[in-house]
Amino acid sequence: MKQIVECVPNFSEGRDAEIVREIAAAAAAIPGVKVLDLTSDADHNRSVLTFVGEPGAVRDAAVALVGAALPRIDLRRHRGQHPRLGAVDVVPFIPIRDIEAKECVALAREAGRAIAEKYGLPVYLYEDAASSEERRNLSNIRKGEFEGLAAKMKLPDWTPDFGPAEPHPSGGAVVVGARMPLIAYNINLGTSDLAVADRIAKSIRHIGGGFRYCKAMAVDLKDRGIVQVSINMTNYRKTPLFRVFECVKSEAARFGVNVVGSEIVGLTPAEALYDVAEFYLRIEKFSPDLVLETKLMKAD
Amino acid sequence: MKQIVECVPNFSEGRDAEIVREIAAAAAAIPGVKVLDLTSDADHNRSVLTFVGEPGAVRDAAVALVGAALPRIDLRRHRGQHPRLGAVDVVPFIPIRDIEAKECVALAREAGRAIAEKYGLPVYLYEDAASSEERRNLSNIRKGEFEGLAAKMKLPDWTPDFGPAEPHPSGGAVVVGARMPLIAYNINLGTSDLAVADRIAKSIRHIGGGFRYCKAMAVDLKDRGIVQVSINMTNYRKTPLFRVFECVKSEAARFGVNVVGSEIVGLTPAEALYDVAEFYLRIEKFSPDLVLETKLMKAD
Secondary structure (H helix, E strand, O other): OOOEEEEOOEEOOOOOHHHHHHHHHHHHOOOOOEEEEEEEEOOOOEEEEEEEEOHHHHHHHHHHHHHHHOOOOOHHHOOOOOOOOEOEEEEEEEEEEOOOHHHHHHHHHHHHHHHHHHHOOOEEEEEOOOOOHHHHOHHHHHOOOHHHHHHHHOOHHHOOOEOOOOOEOOOEOEEEEEOOOOEEEEEEEOOOOHHHHHHHHHHHOHHHOOOOOEEEEEEEEHHHOEEEEEEEEOOOOOOOHHHHHHHHHHHHHOOOOOEEEEEEEOOEOHHHHHHHHHHHOOEOOOOHHHEHHHHHHHHO | OOOEEEEOOEEOOOOOHHHHHHHHHHHHOOOOOEEEEEEEEOOOOEEEEEEEEOHHHHHHHHHHHHHHHOOOOOHHHOOOOOOOOEOEEEEEEEEEEOOOHHHHHHHHHHHHHHHHHHHOOOEEEEEOOOOOHHHHOHHHHHOOHHHHHHHHHOOHHHOOOEOOOOOEOOOEOEEEEEOOOOEEEEEEEOOOOHHHHHHHHHHHOHHHOOOOOEEEEEEEEHHHOEEEEEEEEOOOOOOOHHHHHHHHHHHHHOOOOOEEEEEEEOOEOHHHHHHHHHHHOOEOOOOHHHEHHHHHHHHO
16 A cells, blocks of 8 residues: 655635646646645635645655745745745645655655755744744744734744744745644534533643544634534544543533534544544454455555 | 446455456456455455446446356356355446436446346346346246256246346346445444344334334354444445434333444445534534545546
8 A cells, every 4th residue: 555645735825816726737737746725715815725645755845846836936025814934835745645754854854955946935833843831832933924024033032943043034934743633523503502612622632621633613603593513533543533522511511411423524434433443342452454445445 | 536436346256366357357457447355265265356337338348247157157066055046146336426326327327238138047136227127136036956957947937137037057147236335234232132132123124113214133242242233234225324323222211221332344434434523413404515535536
């Protein structure tokens, strides 16, 4: 079975479809790379490309994308609602199949070094690839944005991980890293009382004392007359879906409220759902190799 | 996304590895066919080949396999513990991805007709492809085996679906059909009392008044000092795993017994596990398209 890595570069052009297409095409041109999605947002003036492939191809495609974006995007003239630091703003590598998180960290370092050397761009490493705790969180690195970057980079704490110690004139800096796939998972409660969802969100999320890989907030679903605990699961292997679901169910019962449903927004890795089946059916010695589709993929 | 069908021919040679290899090779030689497994049993004197591919390729591979088996296996000299009717005994087509059960029925009919026309073999259709209720069950068709076939075929009820109304001298007859993937699923109980497992097996299985697509029997796991309800799930879409599991849990509680675990033996389609996650997490508007691996397969 081939190893598969996902890469989701965010770059600072969301209005000129031709430029967006050209930048995405540079990544797609690398043999073995498959583009799964390309989404542009005009208000944010930003695009997100999702592609997958074997590690080396995905790394080369990420580097090629930066090379195509740099001459086409000038941050000195860029306006948009979304915070950004660079022409290519952030490049995460995500383990999908048959690959460890630490292999994606190594891939992020290789890509970061290549981007710095080929294009003279300063590169910061973030999340699992971060060189310090402070740089783990993307918003810490991005604080001050492109406009504040020159001043920030003069601070001893903000020497880049690769490349020059000052911003690229038009391209700023690039944040490269590795992280687990994120699952956007919402749990719907049989009440219109937003305070209940808020209490539960606070109790399950990491910053409130809850699960380490869980971010949560309360959302009012006015159309349906119910409320929702809206969750980002940032590491489904260490904080699994079923544990958070059961915790929300138990906290809701405290208020006499039922869980009426849940939603997966976007995509989930199959493994996260296998884990749910394994838990509730109490399956002994479960392995993804028990799944026919795993055999099919291995035969490819 | 390409349609994928699985085919699992059983043929009556399990001792001569060279002959087994040659017969399997005839199926593997069809472009687009991927062999997932080949298992031979010397006591049964029988082999089982598992392969997958697009419908047309899988049909052609099944027909080619029969063509390779016919000159190499002579049932007049065949001995083995497993009941059998033909040199190639049974050829089921199983829907795996993006294909309906009824399309596999059509495929079974095409393959059956081709086998009869090319090789002069009588062909019976079984399970979902059966032409009468009586022929749905493989063991009804196989009763009397090769040795009783000539007499059985003289009966008006046992005219074959395709081909001559008498056995092929050395090859007997072939049973071709379509069925859902079967999941071998066992549920372990926290008791050494086999009578409890027996009571539960009888209550959940179809013939006892239980679930339509569920076969079950009690098994003593002496090494572990517990008992097991051993289950064949013959249509996981219509009788899902979670429903049988919850029923066993509830029946066991009646005896003050806990479910201590469960096991999947062999392979399960991913969809059967997605259904479990959907049920327990109460996921709204679930679709396999929410799974990253589905997107990956569609991109192939």
